[in-house]
Amino acid sequence: MTATVRDNPDSRSALNAPAFAHVVVIGGGIAGLAAAHRLVQASPGVRITLIERDGRLGGKLLTERFDELVVEAGPDSFLSAKPRGIGLATELGLGDRLQHPTPRRHRAFVLRHGRLHPLPEGLSGLVPSRPWPVLTSGLLSPAGMLRFAGDLVLPARAGGDDESLASFVRRRLGGDAYDRLVEPLMAGIYAGDGDQLSLAATFPQLRAAELTHGSLIRGVLASKPVAAPGDVPAKPAFLAPAGGLAELVNALSTRLVTAGVDIRTNATASPIRHHDRGKRSLYVIELADGERLVADAIVLAAPAFAAGRLVTALDPVLASELRGIPHVSTAVVHLVFRRGQVTHPLDGHGYIIPRIEGRPALAATFVSEKWPGRAPADLVLLRVFLGRAGQQEILSGSDAELAGHARAEVAATLGVSGEPIFSTVHRWPWGMPQYVLGHLDRLARIEAAVNQHSGLALAGNAYRGVGIPDVIASGEAAASTISAYLREAFVLQSAS
Numbered sequence: 288m289t290a291t292v293r294d295n296p297d298s299r300s301a302l303n304a305p306a307f308a309h310v311v312v313i314g315g316g317i318a319g320l321a322a323a324h325r326l327v328q329a330s331p332g333v334r335i336t337l338i339e340r341d342g343r344l345g346g347k348l349l350t351e352r353f354d355e356l357v358v359e360a361g362p363d364s365f366l367s368a369k370p371r372g373i374g375l376a377t378e379l380g381l382g383d384r385l386q387h388p389t390p391r392r393h394r395a396f397v398l399r400h401g402r403l404h405p406l407p408e409g410l411s412g413l414v415p416s417r418p419w420p421v422l423t424s425g426l427l428s429p430a431g432m433l434r435f436a437g438d439l440v441l442p443a444r445a446g447g448d449d450e451s452l453a454s455f456v457r458r459r460l461g462g463d464a465y466d467r468l469v470e471p472l473m474a475g476i477y478a479g480d481g482d483q484l485s486l487a488a489t490f491p492q493l494r495a496a497e498l499t500h501g502s503l504i505r506g507v508l509a510s511k512p513v514a515a516p517g518d519v520p521a522k523p524a525f526l527a528p529a530g531g532l533a534e535l536v537n538a539l540s541t542r543l544v545t546a547g548v549d550i551r552t553n554a555t556a557s558p559i560r561h562h563d564r565g566k567r568s569l570y571v572i573e574l575a576d577g578e579r580l581v582a583d584a585i586v587l588a589a590p591a592f593a594a595g596r597l598v599t600a601l602d603p604v605l606a607s608e609l610r611g612i613p614h615v616s617t618a619v620v621h622l623v624f625r626r627g628q629v630t631h632p633l634d635g636h637g638y639i640i641p642r643i644e645g646r647p648a649l650a651a652t653f654v655s656e657k658w659p660g661r662a663p664a665d666l667v668l669l670r671v672f673l674g675r676a677g678q679q680e681i682l683s684g685s686d687a688e689l690a691g692h693a694r695a696e697v698a699a700t701l702g703v704s705g706e707p708i709f710s711t712v713h714r715w716p717w718g719m720p721q722y723v724l725g726h727l728d729r730l731a732r733i734e735a736a737v738n739q740h741s742g743l744a745l746a747g748n749a750y751r752g753v754g755i756p757d758v759i760a761s762g763e764a765a766a767s768t769i770s771a772y773l774r775e776a777f778v779l780q781s782a783s
């Protein structure tokens with residue numbers, strides 16, 4: 288049985304309102320696409336328009352092909368442990384397309400005094416679950432090793448104040464473990480400054496481990512199931528469609544077009560105006576070309592600072608809270624070399640670079656070794672990340688200068704000689720939201736403000752998770768909120 292939503296006639300008026308409920312999704316990144324997809328499923332019969340500023344859908348998900356090279360300009364995979372990445376891919380018929388990084392080279396390195404050391408085994412998220420591999424890794428100084436082991440005996444801190452991620456890890460595991468291990472792992476996720484990031488908003492499970500077990504290491508150890516002989520090996524941590532994350536974007540876009548969603552690319556939404564209709568709201572959105580859209584509900588899936596601009600006229604307090612979420616810019620440089628130009632065996636998936644190494648780059652991925660089918664066998668495809676909180680000035684350089692920084696990085700660390708035979712630079716201005724101290728309080732204020740506007744919902748990476756599965760979940764949750772609102776506000780009529 289399906290249900291169609293019929294307009295409640297007494298609520299329409301002089302405004303050029305649509306004949307049926309109309310939802311506008313602003314932002315065609317993975318959050319907006321997931322929201323539109325869930326709306327199609329949860330509110331059949333509702334008219335949906337998706338507005339995207341760029342000429343393409345996907346936002347940060349951008350896979351480019353150059354002959355046999357597959358280049359991921361933004362993310363390259365998603366965590367398998369969080370359900371909505373695999374869940375959505377499977378719903379879209381991509382379950383069989385998902386692959387994990389090449390297992391035979393399943394390890395990564397960390398730079399220490401300019402040399403690569405294997406990352407210790409048993410890292411669970413940010414924190415080592417097994418002390419021994421850390422203590423024997425050569426990453427920590429003798430004093431750092433002692434201090435690391437101090438976690439097992441130091442008492443838990445009382446009090447419920449938000450604490451920075453750096454302060455917490457230094458307090459539990461010591462400064463050496465933070466600088467050499469946790470900081471570069473954290474930067475690989477947030478490109479952030481651990482002294483600014485809120486522990487409660489980024490890794491609340493670490494504080495929970497301290498409180499429950501009196502020790503971070505004991506807590507992480509206790510949360511990991513112990514493998515018994517004959518157990519099926521744990522699922523790989525990361526997954527991606529074989530042809531890159533564009534497969535996810537293309538499959539979503541095809542579903543939306545088939546379902547009749549009106550997708551507008553190269554369309555920039557301007558500030559939203561509100562027309563109060565008593566119990567119900569109508570929103571008016573003007574596009575840059577002057578077209579006016581009237582919506583019963585809106586999913587705001589643009590980045591928080593853009594969403595802030597969009598609600599300026601609607602709710603200045605909400606606008607200011609959204610604009611208050613800081614973001615940092617990053618850039619991704621891809622370099623292609625012939626195998627003979629690289630002396631390092633590339634026997635891993637890549638490496639991370641601690642801030643204290645003083646390098647302009649924060650990480651590098653050996654793409655051609657990590658993923659099958661991303662480059663011809665005689666070529667090495669490397670991707671280098673530049674720009675993190677506190678090191679933003681490097682991004683003011685030209686593309687040639689950024690490519691030069693990346694080349695200098697791999698020359699110094701991997702022994703790469705000569706010029707790359709191909710390179711690309713992708714910039715992500717204000718691309719990484721920072722969940723700084725007080726983020727959860729800000730979210731509470733944002734949510735309270737949004738709740739004052741019926742038919743308005745937020746989605747995206749600036750709120751409760753930056754990884755793709757969390758962002759998909761945020762889009763789907765926004766769509767569910769809007770569907771529930773429409774069910775209440777409109778007369779539902781059974782179609783069969």
Ligand SMILES: Cc1cc2nc3c(=O)[nH]c(=O)nc-3n(C[C@H](O)[C@H](O)[C@H](O)COP(=O)(O)OP(=O)(O)OC[C@H]3O[C@@H](n4cnc5c(N)ncnc54)[C@H](O)[C@@H]3O)c2cc1C
Pocket residue numbers: 313314315316317318319338339340341345346347348360361362363364365366554555556557588589590593597617618619715718719746747748749753754755756758
């Ligand atoms: C370099 C990099 C690497 C990453 N690696 C990973 C990874 O490996 N795994 C992982 O899980 N996550 C990764 N992430 C994080 C993840 O990619 C993002 O958090 C996620 O893609 C954000 O999706 P979104 O839809 O919230 O935002 P976006 O992708 O930014 O989409 C928002 C869209 O809104 C549009 N827009 C803005 N203003 C307007 C307007 N006024 N009108 C209409 N449209 C508008 C924008 O053009 C954009 O397309 C990475 C991020 C970056 C930058």
